[in-house]
Amino acid sequence: MLMDPRTLARHEARAQVFKALAHPSRLLMVDELMQSERCVCELTALVGSDMSTVSKHLSVLKTAGVVADERRGAQIWYRLRMKCVARFFACVDSELQRQAREQFDLVHADTVPK
Amino acid sequence: MLMDPRTLARHEARAQVFKALAHPSRLLMVDELMQSERCVCELTALVGSDMSTVSKHLSVLKTAGVVADERRGAQIWYRLRMKCVARFFACVDSELQRQAREQFDLVHADTVPK
DNA sequence: CCGCCATTTGGCTAAACTGCCAAGTGTGCA
DNA sequence: TGCACACTTGGCAGTTTAGCCAAATGGCGG
Numbered sequence: 117m118l119m120d121p122r123t124l125a126r127h128e129a130r131a132q133v134f135k136a137l138a139h140p141s142r143l144l145m146v147d148e149l150m151q152s153e154r155c156v157c158e159l160t161a162l163v164g165s166d167m168s169t170v171s172k173h174l175s176v177l178k179t180a181g182v183v184a185d186e187r188r189g190a191q192i193w194y195r196l197r198m199k200c201v202a203r204f205f206a207c208v209d210s211e212l213q214r215q216a217r218e219q220f221d222l223v224h225a226d227t228v229p230k
Numbered sequence: 231m232l233m234d235p236r237t238l239a240r241h242e243a244r245a246q247v248f249k250a251l252a253h254p255s256r257l258l259m260v261d262e263l264m265q266s267e268r269c270v271c272e273l274t275a276l277v278g279s280d281m282s283t284v285s286k287h288l289s290v291l292k293t294a295g296v297v298a299d300e301r302r303g304a305q306i307w308y309r310l311r312m313k314c315v316a317r318f319f320a321c322v323d324s325e326l327q328r329q330a331r332e333q334f335d336l337v338h339a340d341t342v343p344k
Numbered sequence: 345c346c347g348c349c350a351t352t353t354g355g356c357t358a359a360a361c362t363g364c365c366a367a368g369t370g371t372g373c374a
Numbered sequence: 375t376g377c378a379c380a381c382t383t384g385g386c387a388g389t390t391t392a393g394c395c396a397a398a399t400g401g402c403g404g
Contacts, residue, residue: 200321207314
């Protein structure tokens with residue numbers, strides 16, 4: 117992969133964001149954080165994994181710049197930092213739905229001629 | 231991870247899209263496809279990997295619904311199917327840039343008192 | 345039908361990712 | 375100071391992913 121270092125670096129940084137979002141548990145947490153900030157214990161209850169696992173997931177999201185954390189006493193609260201994921205989620209959902217519909221129409225094109 | 235199957239399925243499908251985008255080479259190709267459709271040979275030249283590797287990358291993007299392909303003679307042309315990635319890329323870039331700036335300001339807060 | 349070209353698929357190894365347990369860190373309270 | 379609580383980090387085994395080569399597929403011009 118030979119290319120301009122600046123362009124390469126941009127794609128690396130972008131890829132890190134996508135990598136961070138490329139896991140069902142992490143998506144679930146981000147979805148939850150769209151509503152409001154949450155402590156680790158709440159997110160742990162949400163995804164149902166070991167707290168150490170959840171903590172590592174949060175670390176991935178934080179390193180990528182998707183979320184931010186703040187300690188308040190013994191607890192640590194996470195909030196969504198990259199707000200635009202919300203709009204993208206909606207777009208992905210509607211696009212996937214559209215594709216599923218097209219697929220359905222194709223399969224049934226012979227049984228229900230237009 | 232115990233949760234409602236519908237919600238789970240939605241997050242799985244979303245995660246597949248993000249996983250597909252979570253690789254520098256694939257991001258580079260998607261970026262290129264924002265401009266116009268491209269054949270495999272053009273994309274191979276762009277990323278500079280083996281054509282078999284590029285083909286597999288494209289297969290990942292296609293399965294996730296991000297791109298679509300069409301055979302024309304001996305060549306196969308790929309086009310961007312999930313158009314909204316463009317807007318999201320722009321948002322991610324500006325957000326990452328903002329974060330980098332904030333980080334810079336923090337580090338130099340003592341040397342350049344406001 | 346044959347050879348050539350563009351692309352995909354199979355197979356293999358190295359690297360990265362996941363998730364659990366155990367151990368470590370930081371905070372508040374007695 | 376000591377202990378309980380919230381969370382993070384280290385480490386390990388199992389799974390997935392990446393990228394190369396080689397082999398197979400599909401289409402086109404003889």
